Amino acid sequence: MTLAAWERFLDDQDSWPAASRATEQTTARDTTSATTFVKRKRMSPEERHLQIMQAAVKVLAVKGFWGMSLQDIADEIGITEAALYHYINSKNDLLYAVLSEGYDTPDADEYNASTALVTDTDGHRVYYFPRYCLNIVLYNLQRPEMVQLFSMLNGEALNPEHPAHDFFIGRHLRNWEQVGSMDWVLPEGYDEERFYHLYTLAMSAMDGLQYRWLADHSVNLLEEWLxxxxxxxxxxxxxxxxxxxxxxxxxxxxxxxxTLQARESA
Structure with a gap:
């Protein structure tokens, strides 16, 4: 039975905690619109970097790494491919930057943990895992293009020759290291091994559900997750x-x- 505290998320998107980077609007040019690029004011290096990252997300989400060219990125933002090399060294470097800056970020970590936390009367800060998982869904609902990019690259990276192969192979355990370090309040019967299996189940279910959501617009990701x-x-x-x-x-x-930490230390 869905918690009353969660039902409001189904009825009112304004009740969702606001994602920070996910709300930024892409400034890259839409090259499918047949409009002519209008030269803008000179950008700072930081502004240009952000624009390149946003364009790369847009292209990678559709074409993947193998299908993307640096000319695609240059076309998106209205510069030459030669000019693009002033800001990046290679196609691989651009991919690594997108993965490190765009998906598993401190902003995402903070978002997912912030409203799963409570401080008890003795000052202990503890986390609720079901709400943490729900927060991941709420966050990803606000950045569908980034979820599509992740899904596209995750599939491509099954190939050991893919430059992101090691990133995706090690991602689950890297994330588990962070999750395992948090102080979770859990029902009786959960030790570290059982909680790891639950964490793996939840993340696997989430990935599979997100694939369905991206492929079939009739799927309501939030309803299905609840x-x-x-x-x-x-x-x-x-x-x-x-x-x-x-x-x-x-x-x-x-x-x-x-908490799990208290049980493990007993």
């Missing part, structure tokens, strides 16, 4: 452990004993 949550985090086991709104300081002032 239905998944009913299966992965059933109320009978997870009530009180799903969202910070469930925390009742008068009933349980200190949440520390309910």
């Amino acid at each position: 239905a998944f949550c009913d299966e992965m985090f059933p109320e009978a086991q997870w009530a009180g452990f799903r969202d910070p709104s469930e925390y009742d300081p008068s009933a349980v002032p200190c949440l520390r004993p309910l």
Whole structure:
């Protein structure tokens, strides 16, 4: 059963926490519109870098790395390919920059963790994993082009010759290192190994659902994810452990004993 605190997200997108970088509008030129490029004022290096990154996301999301050329990027922003080399060294370097700056960013990490956190009456800062997962979905709903880019590159990078192969092969464990370091409040019966399996299940389910969402516009990503949550985090086991709104300081002032870190250190 969907939490009341989550139902509002279905009815009102204004209730979603605002994504920082995801709300920035792309300034790259639409080369499919047959309009003539109008020269703009000289950009600062930072502005040009951002414009190149946004154009690269747009092209990579559609063509992938193998199909993209640097001429495509130059055409998107209205400069020559030679001028583009003033800002990047190679096609590979551009790909690495897009991956490091555009997807798994500190902004995304902060967004996903911020409203999954509660501070109990003893000052312990603990996190709720089901809400953390929901935040990833809410964040990605605000950046569909970036999700499409990730999905495109993830598929391409199955090829060991792909320059992002190592990035994607190691990504799950890199992210787990961060997740595993956070102080999660969890139901009884969860040790580190079982929580890792739950984390892997949740991220795999999310990736698969996002593929469906990108391919079929009739799929409501948020509704489907909330239905998944009913299966992965059933109320009978997870009530009180799903969202910070469930925390009742008068009933349980200190949440520390309910955390995975406390169990592992006992």
